[in-house]
Amino acid sequence: MSETVNDVCINxxxxxxxxLRVVHCPFxxxxxxxxxxxxxxxxxxxxxxxxxxxxxxxxxxxxxxAPAPTPTPPPAPQPASAPQPVPPPAPAPASAPAxxxxxxxxxxxxxxxxxxxxxxxxxIAAAVVLTGIWFYxxxxxxxxxVAEQVEAAAAxxxxxxxxxARSALAVLKSAKxxxxxxxRLQASITKSAAAxxxxxxxxxxxxxxxxxxxxxxxxxxxxxAATRLAAHVKxxxxxxxxxxxxxxxxxxxxxxxxDAADACLARSDRTCxxxxxxxxxxxxxxxxxxxxxxxxxxxxxxxxxxxxxxxPGQ
Numbered sequence: 001m002s003e004t005v006n007d008v009c010i011n012x013x014x015x016x017x018x019x020l021r022v023v024h025c026p027f028x029x030x031x032x033x034x035x036x037x038x039x040x041x042x043x044x045x046x047x048x049x050x051x052x053x054x055x056x057x058x059x060x061x062x063x064x065x066a067p068a069p070t071p072t073p074p075p076a077p078q079p080a081s082a083p084q085p086v087p088p089p090a091p092a093p094a095s096a097p098a099x100x101x102x103x104x105x106x107x108x109x110x111x112x113x114x115x116x117x118x119x120x121x122x123x124i125a126a127a128v129v130l131t132g133i134w135f136y137x138x139x140x141x142x143x144x145x146v147a148e149q150v151e152a153a154a155a156x157x158x159x160x161x162x163x164x165a166r167s168a169l170a171v172l173k174s175a176k177x178x179x180x181x182x183x184r185l186q187a188s189i190t191k192s193a194a195a196x197x198x199x200x201x202x203x204x205x206x207x208x209x210x211x212x213x214x215x216x217x218x219x220x221x222x223x224x225a226a227t228r229l230a231a232h233v234k235x236x237x238x239x240x241x242x243x244x245x246x247x248x249x250x251x252x253x254x255x256x257x258x259d260a261a262d263a264c265l266a267r268s269d270r271t272c273x274x275x276x277x278x279x280x281x282x283x284x285x286x287x288x289x290x291x292x293x294x295x296x297x298x299x300x301x302x303x304x305x306x307x308x309x310x311x312p313g314q
Contacts, residue, residue: 146177150185157192202236222252254283
C-alpha cells in the first residue's frame with residue numbers, strides 16, 4: 001500500500017519544513033495532501049511459511065528507487081502570526097516481532113537405520129547359555145535330613161573322631177531333633193568311645209613292644225623277643241603289624257639255630273648238627289632255605305665219613 005506525504009506544509013500562511021513526513025502539519029494543523037511531491041512506501045512482502053523441508057533462499061526483489069523531489073519555489077513572505085503550539089510527535093508504529101526461523105529438519109543421513117529383527121537361532125543360543133549358567137550356579141542341595149545327619153555323626157564316632165560326633169550331637173539337640181535319633185547317636189558315641197579308648201591303649205602298647213623286641217634282637221636274644229611278642233598278642237590280639245614282627249623274630253630264631261649247626265659242623269659233631277638243623281627247619285623260613293640245604297649236604301658228607309672211618313675197625 002502507498003500513502004501520500006509532504007516535505008513542506010502546504011498552508012501558505014505556515015510554509016514550514018516538516019521534520020517528519022506526516023499527514024497533518026505539526027505547526028498549523030493543516031492536512032497535507034496532494035500539493036507537495038509524494039513518496040511511495042512499498043510495504044515489505046510478508047514472509048511465506050513453507051513446509052518443513054529445506055526451504056529455498058527467498059529472493060528479495062530489488063528496492064524501488066524513490067523519485068527525486070522537485071524543487072519548489074519559496075513561498076511568498078506572509079505576515080508573522082502567533083506561533084501555534086507544537087503537538088508532540090506521533091509515536092512510531094511498533095515493529096512486528098521478528099519470527100524465529102523455521103527449524104531445520106534433521107539431515108537424512110543422521111537417522112539411524114532400523115534394527116534387524118532378532119532371529120530364532122539367536123534366542124535358542126541365549127537359552128542354551130542361560131541353561132548352562134543355571135546348572136553351573138544352581139542352588140545347593142537341600143539340607144540333609146535328621147537321619148542322614150545321625151548316620152554321618154555315627155560314622156565319625158566309629159572312626160574315633162569323637163569331638164566331631166559330639167559337635168553333631170549338640171547341633172541336633174539345638175535343632176530339636178527327635179528324641180529317638182538323639183538317643184541313637186548318644187549310644188553310638190558311648191560304644192565307640194570304649195572301643196577307641198582300647199584302640200588308643202593298644203597303640204601305646206605296640207610302641208612299647210616294638211622297642212623291647214628290637215632291643216632283644218639286637219642283643220642276640222630272639223627267644224626273649226618271641227616271648228615278649230607272644231605276651232602282647234595274647235592281650236591285644238594279632239594284626240598286620242604283629243604278624244610282620246613275628247616273621248622277623250622267627251627268622252632271627254632260625255638263624256640262631258643255623259649258627260649253632262655251623263658250630264656243630266666245625267666240631268664234626270653229627271648229632272648236634274642234625275638237632276640244630278631240625279630246630280631251624282621247624283620255623284619254615286624260605287629266606288633261609290639255601291643255607292639250610294647247604295648244612296644238610298654237609299651233614300650227609302659227615303655221616304659218610306663217619307661210616308667210612310668205622311669200616312676198617314670192624
